[in-house]
Amino acid sequence: MSASFFAPYQPGSSSAALPPGVVLRPADLDDTGALAGIEAAVRGGNMDLWRTAMEQALLRPRSAVFVACADAVPVAYAKASWLAKVDDGVSPEGFYLAGCTVLPAHRRMSLGRALTAHRLEWIAAQSDGRPGGPGTAVDAWYFVNAANQASLALHAEFGFVEVARGPRFHGVEFTGGEGVLLRSSFVV
Numbered sequence: 371m372s373a374s375f376f377a378p379y380q381p382g383s384s385s386a387a388l389p390p391g392v393v394l395r396p397a398d399l400d401d402t403g404a405l406a407g408i409e410a411a412v413r414g415g416n417m418d419l420w421r422t423a424m425e426q427a428l429l430r431p432r433s434a435v436f437v438a439c440a441d442a443v444p445v446a447y448a449k450a451s452w453l454a455k456v457d458d459g460v461s462p463e464g465f466y467l468a469g470c471t472v473l474p475a476h477r478r479m480s481l482g483r484a485l486t487a488h489r490l491e492w493i494a495a496q497s498d499g500r501p502g503g504p505g506t507a508v509d510a511w512y513f514v515n516a517a518n519q520a521s522l523a524l525h526a527e528f529g530f531v532e533v534a535r536g537p538r539f540h541g542v543e544f545t546g547g548e549g550v551l552l553r554s555s556f557v558v
Contacts, residue, residue, distance in 0.1 A: 402428065
């Protein structure tokens with residue numbers, strides 16, 4: 371990931387509420403082209419490859435993709451996924467916030483914040499049947515390029531704290547050589 375794809379860090383510049391006409395909903399296969407278009411607009415690249423990646427994300431077991439629509443047009447999306455333990459000595463298995471992309475014209479409108487809250491609610495709902503039942507802690511995980519200050523600040527609002535730093539987590543290598551693994555524990 372290149373640092374140029376990150377939203378600029380501007381503390382306190384986001385609105386507190388979603389703008390009128392913005393709706394969050396689960397994404398479905400009919401959204402594949404729109405989600406690919408968001409990625410291509412932000413990161414560039416081949417639309418067919420993005421379509422394939424979006425379709426895979428939508429079909430992945432124990433995963434969810436949510437979309438933010440402004441006046442019924444997708445302008446942002448975010449994923450949450452169960453990731454199995456990998457042999458990197460650091461990355462545990464668990465539910466991860468697995469990416470959030472917002473079209474530049476729609477940044478600083480609390481879309482990322484709302485999509486993050488939505489994904490954490492989804493993780494809590496997936497965890498209802500785990501050993502210990504209601505009233506026990508659930509962990510949500512997240513990793514990010516250490517240069518992405520806007521994302522780090524947003525996730526700190528949700529209680530994410532740094533667990534480790536390294537060049538890769540769950541097979542993702544970071545531009546600049548440093549990523550951050552974070553965890554938020556909350557009770558459901």
